[in-house]
Amino acid sequence: MSAPVTVYEPFRAGLPPLGSYLRSLWARRSFISEFSRSELREQHYGSVFGQLWLVLNPLLLSGVYFLLIYIIGGQSDATRYGHLTASLFLFYLISNSLTGGVKSITAGQRLILNTAFPRVMLPISASVIALFKFIPTLFIFFIMRTFLGLEYSWNMFWAIPVLLIALLMGLGMAILISCINVYFRDIASFLPYMTRSLLYLSPILYQASDLTGELKRFEIVNPIFYLLDAWSQVMVYAQAPDLFSLAHALIWALAIFFIGTYFFLSRERDFAVRL
Amino acid sequence: MQNVGLTYKTSVVKRPTLKARLKTIGRSNKHTRVVNALNSVNLDVHYGTVLGVIGSNGAGKSSLMRVISGIVPPTQGRIEVHGSVSTLLALGVGFNPSMTGRANVYLGGLAAGMSRAEIDSQFDAIAEFSELGDAIDAPMRTYSSGMYARLAFSVAATVQPDILIVDEALSTGDAHFKEKSLNRIKELRTADRALILVSHAMATIEDVCNEVAWLHKGKLMARGNPAEIIKQYREFMQVGKSAAANEDV
Numbered sequence: 001m002s003a004p005v006t007v008y009e010p011f012r013a014g015l016p017p018l019g020s021y022l023r024s025l026w027a028r029r030s031f032i033s034e035f036s037r038s039e040l041r042e043q044h045y046g047s048v049f050g051q052l053w054l055v056l057n058p059l060l061l062s063g064v065y066f067l068l069i070y071i072i073g074g075q076s077d078a079t080r081y082g083h084l085t086a087s088l089f090l091f092y093l094i095s096n097s098l099t100g101g102v103k104s105i106t107a108g109q110r111l112i113l114n115t116a117f118p119r120v121m122l123p124i125s126a127s128v129i130a131l132f133k134f135i136p137t138l139f140i141f142f143i144m145r146t147f148l149g150l151e152y153s154w155n156m157f158w159a160i161p162v163l164l165i166a167l168l169m170g171l172g173m174a175i176l177i178s179c180i181n182v183y184f185r186d187i188a189s190f191l192p193y194m195t196r197s198l199l200y201l202s203p204i205l206y207q208a209s210d211l212t213g214e215l216k217r218f219e220i221v222n223p224i225f226y227l228l229d230a231w232s233q234v235m236v237y238a239q240a241p242d243l244f245s246l247a248h249a250l251i252w253a254l255a256i257f258f259i260g261t262y263f264f265l266s267r268e269r270d271f272a273v274r275l
Numbered sequence: 276m277q278n279v280g281l282t283y284k285t286s287v288v289k290r291p292t293l294k295a296r297l298k299t300i301g302r303s304n305k306h307t308r309v310v311n312a313l314n315s316v317n318l319d320v321h322y323g324t325v326l327g328v329i330g331s332n333g334a335g336k337s338s339l340m341r342v343i344s345g346i347v348p349p350t351q352g353r354i355e356v357h358g359s360v361s362t363l364l365a366l367g368v369g370f371n372p373s374m375t376g377r378a379n380v381y382l383g384g385l386a387a388g389m390s391r392a393e394i395d396s397q398f399d400a401i402a403e404f405s406e407l408g409d410a411i412d413a414p415m416r417t418y419s420s421g422m423y424a425r426l427a428f429s430v431a432a433t434v435q436p437d438i439l440i441v442d443e444a445l446s447t448g449d450a451h452f453k454e455k456s457l458n459r460i461k462e463l464r465t466a467d468r469a470l471i472l473v474s475h476a477m478a479t480i481e482d483v484c485n486e487v488a489w490l491h492k493g494k495l496m497a498r499g500n501p502a503e504i505i506k507q508y509r510e511f512m513q514v515g516k517s518a519a520a521n522e523d524v
Contacts, residue, residue: 003358003437011348031369031385038371038382045373114364115386116345272347273283 011269015262025118032121036128058089058137062144078148080207082236085144087204089137090163090231093130094170094224095195100126101174102181102188109275119268120261123174130170141235153238162230162241162249169223169253176260179267182274202228223252280351281313281338281493312338314493315352322358322437325470327484327501329477329508335493336473340364340440343471358437358469361387365442366427376411376418376426377402383430397433404459405429406452425452432459439463442473457483477505 044053062085069081104122105112112119180187201222203211208229211219219225227249230241284307313335320326328336341347343354344362369386370379380401384394394401402411405426415423441460460483464470474480480487480501487504489496491511497504 006345006356006360008342008345008348008354008356010350010352027390028385028388030391031382034382034385035369038374038378042371042373110365111368111386113341113346114368115362116360117386117388269348272341 015265016269021118021265025121028117028121031117032125032128035121036125036132039125040129040132054133055136055140057133058140061085061088062140078150079236082145082148082150083207083232084204086141086235087202087228087232089134089141090166090228091199091202091204091224092137093134093166094173095198096130096133097127097170097174098177098195099191100129101178102191103178104174105178105182105271106185106275112272112275119271120175120264123178123264124171126174126178127167127171130174131167145236150236151238155240156234156238158234158240159231161246162227162234165246165249165253166224166227166231168257169227169249172253172257172260174260175264176256179260179264182267182271198222198224201225203232204228207232220248223256224249227252276316276318276343276352276354278352279313279316279318279342279349279354280311281335281342281347282309282311282350284308285310311493313342313349316490316493316495318488318495318498320438320469320471322469323466324486325464325472325484327480327487328471328473328490329475329480329487329505330490330496331512333492334490336490337364337442338493339490340442340471340473344440356438359388360438360440361431361434361436363428363431363439363441366424366431370415370423370427372416373414375414376405376407379415379426380411380430383427384433387431387434388436389434401426401429401433404432404455421449421452428452428456428459432456432463435463437467438469438471440471440473443475477509481505 040054041051044050047053049056065084065088066081069075069077069084101123104126105119108119108122111117111122177187177191199205201218202224208219208225225248226242226245230245230249233239233241233245316335316339328339330336338347340362341364342349343356344360344364345356346362346364367379367383369383371382374382377398380398381391381394384397384401385391389397405411405422405428407422407426410418410422411426415426418426457479460470460472464483472480472484484501486499487501488498489504489508496511497507
């Protein structure tokens with residue numbers, strides 16, 4: 001018989017055949033894109049501005065910090081304002097991946113219980129949605145930094161590898177946390193406090209160089225610390241990032257992605273029973 | 276399917292609170308119960324077969340379909356599937372009510388494993404089959420439950436797999452659409468395809484299927500000629516051949 005043969009046997013924690021899994025995932029790429037778009041539209045369904053909120057959100061966010069730094073703070077430090085908005089936009093790429101990813105499996109219960117497909121598609125969709133939300137912020141940032149008079153240089157092309165690392169990090173985190181949430185639902189309630197802590201522990205409201213003493217020792221355990229620092233160097237100061245910063249971010253991103261993916265793929269056949 | 280079994284744990288705690296959970300720590304009394312959804316089921320379905328699966332509520336019919344389609348792994352035994360499987364276990368899987376019917380045709384089709392090009396080429400047929408007219412461009416939130424089910428069935432019935440598994444999806448819409456759906460399922464009966472149909476509607480099963488498997492409490496009670504198995508099942512359930520029973524047993 002020429003038809004492909006699939007064998008289903010009792011679940012054992014372990015990786016599925018990766019070749020056929022990846023082929024199946026690739027075959028469903030259109031669904032990932034369509035599903036992400038529909039989820040994004042659903043989030044603003046019924047609102048007056050609809051999809052315009054994708055642009056309004058970063059605009060308002062930068063407006064709030066403009067108020068904080070320029071008007072209330074009475075400062076006119078363009079680089080500080082640029083650093084804060086650039087870092088915040090990249091931070092939201094990762095935090096949106098996490099918040100979208102955490103319930104991606106539990107919210108996809110109907111899909112999981114009625115269709116056989118690579119479950120990792122759901123946290124991937126959460127990361128794609130986070131990327132869709134991030135893209136308009138990039139345009140807004142570039143317009144803003146032009147108005148602020150920040151200089152441009154060829155070094156800004158370093159933004160591409162930094163962004164790719166950030167995407168890998170966000171995807172790995174979404175995959176890992178979506179899987180944890182299947183077994184430990186309370187993680188979704190802890191998440192807002194975790195992301196808020198991450199925001200304050202990362203060089204967003206302050207510069208990486210501002211940290212001194214004891215606190216400086218803990219930078220290395222924060223997966224996004226050097227990533228955000230590298231992003232700020234590239235996007236605000238138009239400088240090439242430190243190799244150490246890039247290496248630190250890449251190692252963390254790869255570690256989270258591979259651990260999360262291994263954990264997810266080895267457990268995903270058990271999800272339908274757990275939901 | 277060889278000796279296939281499926282068990283799962285379900286919570287039996289009356290009040291699932293942290294206090295109740297803490298109380299059970301270190302104690303032997305368990306707060307879960309093991310359910311035997313399927314018990315040593317042996318079954319083979321060949322191409323060209325239209326197998327009807329019957330049984331009372333909780334017999335394990337849906338569990339069996341989920342195990343065959345690879346949604347849930349069995350806890351015992353082995354299943355070998357030759358060919359592509361498409362499941363129609365619930366209608367409107369993957370649909371987004373905020374989107375138009377048109378967008379959901381793509382979303383539902385892609386969720387079912389079709390390619391965008393396949394949906395493009397089938398779109399007019401799907402829209403025509405659903406009989407939604409201009410409503411296809413309205414958000415699905417505005418649809419009646421019948422309209423929703425009609426579009427969902429139209430999308431699902433377009434997929435052309437080697438093995439099609441349909442669970443209680445034929446009782447959609449009004450009498451006219453039910454008949455149309457049934458005819459569509461009949462069209463899908465070909466020598467190079469296996470069809471598995473779960474239903475409580477005995478008349479439909481007898482009309483469409485060439486074999487019937489009867490499940491009861493996770494066990495395969497009998498398998499064979501539809502008329503004979505349905506007769507045995509009716510006797511077992513002590514249900515006569517009334518109009519109501521013909522529809523749902």
